[in-house]
Amino acid sequence: MDPNEVVADVDETLARYSDLLFGTAITVYVLAMFLFLWALGSARIRRIQSAEAQQLVGATSGRATSGSAPGGGPDLNKPGKLETAPRQPFSEKLAAMAYPVVIVGVLAHLASIVTRGVATDRAPWGNMYEFISLTCVACVIAGIVVLRKAEHRPLLSFVLLPVSLLMFIAGRWLYTQAAPVVPALKSYWLAIHVSVISIASGVLLVAGVASILYLIKMRWGAPGDSADQQRTGRTAALRRIVDAIPGAEILDRLAYKSVVFGFPLFGLGVILGAIWAESAWGRFWGWDPKETVSFIAWVIYAAYLHARATVGWKHTAAAWVNVAGFVALLFNLFIINLVVSGLHSYAGL
Amino acid sequence: MSTPTLTPPTRPAGRPAAPHWLLRRVLWPLRNLWRSLTSMRTALVLLFLLALAAIPGALLPQRELNEQKTLEYIDNHGAVGEWMDRLQLFDVFSSVWFTAVYVLLFVSLVGCLTPRMIEHAKSLRATPVAVPRNLGRLPRHKTFTVDGTPEQIAERVSGRLGMWRRSTTERTLSGGTAVVEISAEKGYLREFGNLVFHVSLLGILVAIALGKVYGYEGTRSLIADGEQGLCNTSTAVYDSFRAGSLVDGTDLSPFCFKVDDFSATFLPNGQPSMYKAEVSYTENLADGVPTDWQHTAIKVNEPLRVAGDRVYVLGNGYAPTFSITFPNGEKRTQTVLFIPEEMATMLSSGAARFDTPAGLYPDEDERRNNQIALQGIFAPTAEFTGTGGTLLQSASPTPKKPAVAIDVYKGDTGLDTGRPQNVYQLDSDLMHQGRLKREARVNLEQGQSHTLADGTIVSFDGYKRWVSVQVSHDPAQNWVLVFAVAMLAGLLVSLLVRRRRLWVRMVEVADTADPEKRRTVVEIAGLARTDQAGWGEGFSDQAAALVDGADGARRRIRGL
Numbered sequence: 001m002d003p004n005e006v007v008a009d010v011d012e013t014l015a016r017y018s019d020l021l022f023g024t025a026i027t028v029y030v031l032a033m034f035l036f037l038w039a040l041g042s043a044r045i046r047r048i049q050s051a052e053a054q055q056l057v058g059a060t061s062g063r064a065t066s067g068s069a070p071g072g073g074p075d076l077n078k079p080g081k082l083e084t085a086p087r088q089p090f091s092e093k094l095a096a097m098a099y100p101v102v103i104v105g106v107l108a109h110l111a112s113i114v115t116r117g118v119a120t121d122r123a124p125w126g127n128m129y130e131f132i133s134l135t136c137v138a139c140v141i142a143g144i145v146v147l148r149k150a151e152h153r154p155l156l157s158f159v160l161l162p163v164s165l166l167m168f169i170a171g172r173w174l175y176t177q178a179a180p181v182v183p184a185l186k187s188y189w190l191a192i193h194v195s196v197i198s199i200a201s202g203v204l205l206v207a208g209v210a211s212i213l214y215l216i217k218m219r220w221g222a223p224g225d226s227a228d229q230q231r232t233g234r235t236a237a238l239r240r241i242v243d244a245i246p247g248a249e250i251l252d253r254l255a256y257k258s259v260v261f262g263f264p265l266f267g268l269g270v271i272l273g274a275i276w277a278e279s280a281w282g283r284f285w286g287w288d289p290k291e292t293v294s295f296i297a298w299v300i301y302a303a304y305l306h307a308r309a310t311v312g313w314k315h316t317a318a319a320w321v322n323v324a325g326f327v328a329l330l331f332n333l334f335i336i337n338l339v340v341s342g343l344h345s346y347a348g349l
Numbered sequence: 350m351s352t353p354t355l356t357p358p359t360r361p362a363g364r365p366a367a368p369h370w371l372l373r374r375v376l377w378p379l380r381n382l383w384r385s386l387t388s389m390r391t392a393l394v395l396l397f398l399l400a401l402a403a404i405p406g407a408l409l410p411q412r413e414l415n416e417q418k419t420l421e422y423i424d425n426h427g428a429v430g431e432w433m434d435r436l437q438l439f440d441v442f443s444s445v446w447f448t449a450v451y452v453l454l455f456v457s458l459v460g461c462l463t464p465r466m467i468e469h470a471k472s473l474r475a476t477p478v479a480v481p482r483n484l485g486r487l488p489r490h491k492t493f494t495v496d497g498t499p500e501q502i503a504e505r506v507s508g509r510l511g512m513w514r515r516s517t518t519e520r521t522l523s524g525g526t527a528v529v530e531i532s533a534e535k536g537y538l539r540e541f542g543n544l545v546f547h548v549s550l551l552g553i554l555v556a557i558a559l560g561k562v563y564g565y566e567g568t569r570s571l572i573a574d575g576e577q578g579l580c581n582t583s584t585a586v587y588d589s590f591r592a593g594s595l596v597d598g599t600d601l602s603p604f605c606f607k608v609d610d611f612s613a614t615f616l617p618n619g620q621p622s623m624y625k626a627e628v629s630y631t632e633n634l635a636d637g638v639p640t641d642w643q644h645t646a647i648k649v650n651e652p653l654r655v656a657g658d659r660v661y662v663l664g665n666g667y668a669p670t671f672s673i674t675f676p677n678g679e680k681r682t683q684t685v686l687f688i689p690e691e692m693a694t695m696l697s698s699g700a701a702r703f704d705t706p707a708g709l710y711p712d713e714d715e716r717r718n719n720q721i722a723l724q725g726i727f728a729p730t731a732e733f734t735g736t737g738g739t740l741l742q743s744a745s746p747t748p749k750k751p752a753v754a755i756d757v758y759k760g761d762t763g764l765d766t767g768r769p770q771n772v773y774q775l776d777s778d779l780m781h782q783g784r785l786k787r788e789a790r791v792n793l794e795q796g797q798s799h800t801l802a803d804g805t806i807v808s809f810d811g812y813k814r815w816v817s818v819q820v821s822h823d824p825a826q827n828w829v830l831v832f833a834v835a836m837l838a839g840l841l842v843s844l845l846v847r848r849r850r851l852w853v854r855m856v857e858v859a860d861t862a863d864p865e866k867r868r869t870v871v872e873i874a875g876l877a878r879t880d881q882a883g884w885g886e887g888f889s890d891q892a893a894a895l896v897d898g899a900d901g902a903r904r905r906i907r908g909l
Contacts, residue, residue, distance in 0.1 A: 005617060005747060006614050007617070182620060184649050184650070186623065186649065186650065263840075264837060267836075267837055268837055271830075271833045274833070276650075278659075278826065279652055280649065280650050282661045284826055286414065287414065288414070289408075292407040296403050296404065299396055299399050303396040307393060309389065310393060312390075328400075336407065
C-alpha cells in the first residue's frame with residue numbers, strides 16, 4: 001500500500017444510524033411545532049368564546065353604545081363569565097403534551113450528533129451540515145430553557161419553525177457523508193471553537209425569534225380592538241394567532257435574556273477562533289469574510305445592548321437591532337459559506 | 350464669572366451682558382459637539398456605521414487577502430471597478446472612511462468613559478443614599494411587625510446583608526420612639542466590569558496597532574531537501590515581505606531554519622489527511638554561521654515558535670528536476686517550483702529557463718538565441734487520456750507515477766533583459782515576437798528524455814517537494830489576548846451583576862397586649878437600578894427572610 005495514503009476510518013453503520021436519528025429529530029420537531037401551534041390556536045378559540053359570552057351579557061344592558069367598545073369592553077385576557085368549572089383548558093393540555101415531544105426530539109437529535117462523532121472519531125461539527133445540526137440542537141435546548149414556563153411553552157413552535165427549516169436545508173442540500181476532516185480542522189480547537197460558536201448562534205437565534213415575535217406583537221397585536229375581531233379572511237386568522245402570543249414585554253425580556261447569555265458566548269467563540277487562527281493561518285485576525293461578518297454580528301449585538309440603555313431606542317428600535325443581528329448570523333452561515341470563498345470554506349462545505 | 354476678559358466690568362443695569370463672542374462662536378459649539386459626540390446616541394450611530402462599513406470587506410475581494418482576485422474583479426467591472434477602487438472598497442480595513450468611523454467611535458468612548466470613571470471612583474467612597482421619607486412609594490415595598498427592639502432587628506438585618514455596602518443611622522423621634530434606618534447598596538462591580546470592558550476594547554485597539562507597527566511577515570518558498578535554508582537576518586531572504594512602519598529590516602529576530610522533508614498523506618478519495626514538514630532550526634548564529642541545529646516538525650495547526658517569531662508551512666507543491674544536455678555534452682540541471690493547479694490531484698504547472706554553457710556560443714546574439722526554456726505541467730500520478738493517449742492528467746495527489754507534459758522552446762528566454770518575469774510562466778510576448786520558438790511537445794515519465802533536432806537532450810530526472818513558509822512577528826499579540834480576555838470578563842461582570850438599593854426603617858411600637866414586650870415595625874423597600882434586573886416575585890420572600898428571627902432564614906435571602 002502507498003505510504004502516502006491513509007484509510008478513512010469511519011463506522012458506516014453508526015453513521016447510518018446518525019442519519020436516521022437526524023431524520024427522526026426533524027419529524028418529531030415538526031410534530032411538536034404543530035402541537036404547539038394547535039395549542040396557541042385553541043387558546044385563541046377559547047378566548048373568543050369567552051369574549052362572545054361577555055358580549056351576550058353586555059347586550060342585556062344595551063350594547064348600542066359604541067361600535068368600537070361593545071359590551072362595556074370585554075377584557076380578552078380575563079376568563080369569560082360563562083366559564084364555570086376551573087378545569088385545565090384544552091390548549092394547556094396540548095402544550096403539556098407537546099413539551100415532552102420536543103424533549104424526545106432533542107434526545108434523538110443529540111443521539112444523532114453523538115453517533116456521528118463516534119462514527120468518525122472526531123468532534124462531529126466539521127462541515128456545514130454538522131455545524132447546522134449542532135446549532136439547531138443548541139437553539140432548541142436554549143428555547144426549552146428560556147421558554148420553560150408553562151404559559152410560554154407554545155412559543156417553542158416559533159423556535160421549532162426555523163430550526164426544522166434549517167435542518168431540512170442541511171439534510172437536503174448540504175448533507176455530507178461521514179468522513180474525516182481536512183488537515184486544517186485536525187485540532188482540538190475544532191471541538192472548542194466551533195462548538196462555542198455554534199451554541200452561541202443557537203442561543204442568539206432564540207433571541208432573534210423572540211424579537212421578531214415582539215415586533216409582530218407590537219405592530220399587529222393591539223389588544224382589545226374588537227373592530228379587528230370582526231374581520232374575516234386571512235388577516236383575521238393571523239391576527240388571532242398574534243393575539244394568542246404572550247405579551248410584548250415578556251418577549252422583550254426573553255430576547256434580552258438570550259442575548260445576555262449568547263453575546264458573551266459568541267465573543268468567547270470569536271476569541272477562541274482568533275487563538276486557533278494564530279496557530280493555523282499565521283495571524284490571529286485577518287478579515288477573512290467569516291471573521292468580518294462575525295465582527296459585524298458582534299458589533300450589532302453590542303449595539304443592541306447599548307440601544308436598550310438609550311432613551312428612545314429601548315423597545316421597537318432595539319428589537320429591530322436584534323433582528324439585524326439575527327440576519328447577520330444567518331448571512332454568516334449561508335452566504336459566506338456558500339457564495340463568498342474564504343479560509344472558512346472547506347471542502348464539502 | 351471670574352475671568353475679567355469675558356465679563357465687562359461695567360454693564361448696563363437690568364440687561365444681562367451678551368456672552369463674549371469667543372464663548373458663543375467657538376467654545377459653546379465645541380462643547381456641544383463634544384457632548385453630542387460622547388452621547389450614547391452618537392455611539393450607537395457609530396456602531397451601526399462600523400457594522401455597515403465592514404460589509405464590503407466581507408463581500409468584495411480584498412487586496413490584503415487576494416491581490417490577484419481583486420485585480421480580476423476590477424478588470425471585469427471596467428470603470429465601475431476603478432471607481433470602487435478609488436473609493437477604497439478593496440482596502441476596506443485600511444480605508445480612510447473605515448478608519449474615520451472607528452477613530453470617532455473610540456474618541457466617543459474615551460469621552461464617555463473618563464467622566465464615568467471619575468464618577469465611579471467617587472461612588473466607591475460615598476455612603477449609600479439615605480433612606481427616603483416615604484418608602485411606600487417605591488415599587489417594591491413590604492412592612493412587617495416583629496418582636497424585638499429596632500437595634501436588635503437592625504443588627505440582624507445588617508448581618509444578613511453581608512456583601513452589601515450599608516450605613517445605619519439611629520435617631521429618636523420627638524415622642525421618644527427609637528428609629529433605626531439602614532441604607533444598603535450593592536452591585537458596584539457592574540459599573541466596574543462595564544468600565545473594564547470598554548477600557549479593554551481600547552487596549553485591544555492599541556495592542557493591534559503596536560503589533561502592526563512593529564510586526565512583520567515574510568514568505569518564501571523552499572525546496573524540502575534539507576539544503577536550501579533561510580536565515581531571518583535580512584528582508585532580502587524573502588520572496589515577499591510586509592512590515593510595519595517602524596521595521597527597517599535591521600532588527601529581525603535572529604534564527605535560521607531549513608526544511609528537511611515534507612510529507613503529505615491523503616485519503617483514498619484524494620482528500621488530504623495531514624501535511625507535515627520536518628525542519629531544522631537554530632537560534633545560534635554566532636559569527637553568522639548557524640550551529641546547534643535542532644529538529645522538529647511543523648504541521649498544519651502547529652507552527653514552529655522560535656526567537657519570538659512563528660514559522661508556518663502554508664502551502665506545498667512538487668518541484669520537478671530537469672536536465673539539459675547541450676550539443677557539446679555540457680549538462681545543466683534545475684529543480685523548479687511548479688504551482689498546483691488542482692488541489693485534489695496536485696496537477697501542477699510551471700516553467701524553467703536554461704542559459705547556454707559559457708563558451709558554447711562565443712557570439713552574444715547567438716548565445717541568446719540558443720537558450721532553452723520549458724513550460725508545462727507535472728502530474729504526481731500520471732494518467733494519459735485524450736486522442737492517442739497523449740493528454741496528461743493526474744489521478745492522485747501522491748507521487749505514484751510522476752510525469753511531465755512539456756513544451757520545449759529554444760531562443761531568447763528573456764533572462765538577459767533584466768525585466769522581471771513570472772517565474773511560473775514563460776513570457777508570451779517573446780513567443781509572439783518569434784524570439785522564443787517551440788521545438789517540441791513531449792510527455793516524459795521519470796527518467797525519460799527527448800532529443801531535439803540539434804542534439805540537445807531534455808530529460809525529466811525526478812522531483813522534490815517544496816513548501817511555502819511564512820515567518821511572522823507580532824510583539825503585541827499576547828497583549829491583544831490579555832485585553833480580549835479582560836474584555837470578556839468585564840462584559841460578563843457588567844451583564845450579570847445586579848445593582849440594587851435596599852432601605853430598611855425600623856420603628857419601635859408598643860405591644861397593645863403586653864406593654865413590657867418590645868415590638869418593631871420594619872419597612873423594607875428595594876430599588877433595582879439596572880436594565881431588566883427582574884426583581885419580581887422574589888422580593889417579598891427575601892424581605893421576609895431578612896427580618897425573620899429563625900436561624901434558617903438566612904438561606905432564603907439568596908437572590909436578593
